[in-house]
Amino acid sequence: MIATESLSKRFPRVTALDRLSVDIGPGVTGLVGANGAGKSTLIKILLGLSPASEGRARVLGLDVATEGAAIRERVGYMPEHDCLPPDVSATEFVVHMARMSGLPPTAARERTADTLRHVGLYEERYRPIGGYSTGMKQRVKLAQALVHDPQLVFLDEPTNGLDPVGRDEMLGLIRRIHTDFGISVLVTSHLLGELERTCDHVVVVDGGKLLRSSSTTDFTQTTTTLAIEVTDSDEHPDGTRAVREALHARGVDTHAEGAGLPGAGHILLLTAAGEETYDLVRDVVADLGLGLVRMEQRRHHISEVFTGSDEQRKEAVGHGG
Ligand SMILES: Nc1ncnc2c1ncn2[C@@H]1O[C@H](COP(=O)(O)OP(=O)(O)OP(=O)(O)O)[C@@H](O)[C@H]1O
Numbered sequence: 656m657i658a659t660e661s662l663s664k665r666f667p668r669v670t671a672l673d674r675l676s677v678d679i680g681p682g683v684t685g686l687v688g689a690n691g692a693g694k695s696t697l698i699k700i701l702l703g704l705s706p707a708s709e710g711r712a713r714v715l716g717l718d719v720a721t722e723g724a725a726i727r728e729r730v731g732y733m734p735e736h737d738c739l740p741p742d743v744s745a746t747e748f749v750v751h752m753a754r755m756s757g758l759p760p761t762a763a764r765e766r767t768a769d770t771l772r773h774v775g776l777y778e779e780r781y782r783p784i785g786g787y788s789t790g791m792k793q794r795v796k797l798a799q800a801l802v803h804d805p806q807l808v809f810l811d812e813p814t815n816g817l818d819p820v821g822r823d824e825m826l827g828l829i830r831r832i833h834t835d836f837g838i839s840v841l842v843t844s845h846l847l848g849e850l851e852r853t854c855d856h857v858v859v860v861d862g863g864k865l866l867r868s869s870s871t872t873d874f875t876q877t878t879t880t881l882a883i884e885v886t887d888s889d890e891h892p893d894g895t896r897a898v899r900e901a902l903h904a905r906g907v908d909t910h911a912e913g914a915g916l917p918g919a920g921h922i923l924l925l926t927a928a929g930e931e932t933y934d935l936v937r938d939v940v941a942d943l944g945l946g947l948v949r950m951e952q953r954r955h956h957i958s959e960v961f962t963g964s965d966e967q968r969k970e971a972v973g974h975g976g
Pocket residue numbers: 666667669670671688689690691692693694695696697735812
């Protein structure tokens with residue numbers, strides 16, 4: 656769907672994209688990074704709206720440097736900032752956008768009605784946009800990106816300014832754009848957690864550079880943290896504590912955060928150095944005469960890429976590519 660090769664964009668004072676090479680396939684892809692990471696800049700280059708300083712990019716096989724108009728016919732775009740005229744209704748605006756992308760009048764009206772219904776705007780679609788809530792405006796922006804039935808849409812921070820309920824509804828809509836219509840999606844966010852449920856694939860950028868590109872499952876499962884739960888016994892009424900002390904005696908520290916997990920103090924978390932850690936835990940538990948209820952790798956959340964400790968961050972981000 657999208658392929659960039661050593662793509663750079665330099666402004667006089669800042670390098671917004673720095674030799675970014677990434678391949679993005681069909682489905683729902685999250686483009687995540689802190690504010691200023693280069694997400695909007697990348698989208699504008701991919702739409703052929705802004706030239707790259709260096710490197711190349713193709714969207715749906717088309718060259719962004721020379722085939723921008725053809726790309727924009729096939730790709731929908733929901734910009735980050737408010738760009739809606741306050742005095743016209745959602746219907747008038749979306750019909751206008753449909754006509755601009757070449758649909759005849761009747762088709763434009765029909766597609767507008769269908770698309771506004773799909774994004775959840777009903778009677779209010781006849782009222783001027785100026786009186787809409789942020790959530791309704793985001794829906795109009797989404798509708799105008801979809802009205803010409805594109806193969807791919809770029810959604811720039813679609814959940815910006817929404818409350819948690821509005822955000823969940825928007826994320827549900829985004830998922831359905833792909834499942835109901837087969838349209839692929841590239842969606843940006845600075846909130847990593849919200850992309851976990853929505854995206855098949857996640858691309859992380861930081862300072863214009865690619866940090867990582869991988870499937871969401873790889874992202875959330877890359878971990879070396881083990882969660883362990885054991886039984887108690889007459890000899891060791893607090894089995895968890897006995898295992899913790901035995902592991903400490905052998906130089907293996909458990910993480911304090913285990914105490915806060917569901918299971919109230921019965922779960923030990925530790926960093927696995929490799930196969931030998933599994934063997935050590937099994938032996939320690941057996942030596943104490945306790946039962947091992949579970950020993951499993953703990954899932955990582957994408958948000959740990961940015962909010963975790965340096966160690967977690969290295970572990971979750973891996974080595975890029
Ligand atoms: N037209 C421009 N002129 C100069 N600098 C720019 C221009 N557009 C973007 N930048 C700079 O390039 C960097 C990347 O900006 P960009 O808007 O792509 O980031 P972003 O990841 O989309 O963040 P945000 O979500 O805050 O928009 C920022 O440092 C920004 O200030």
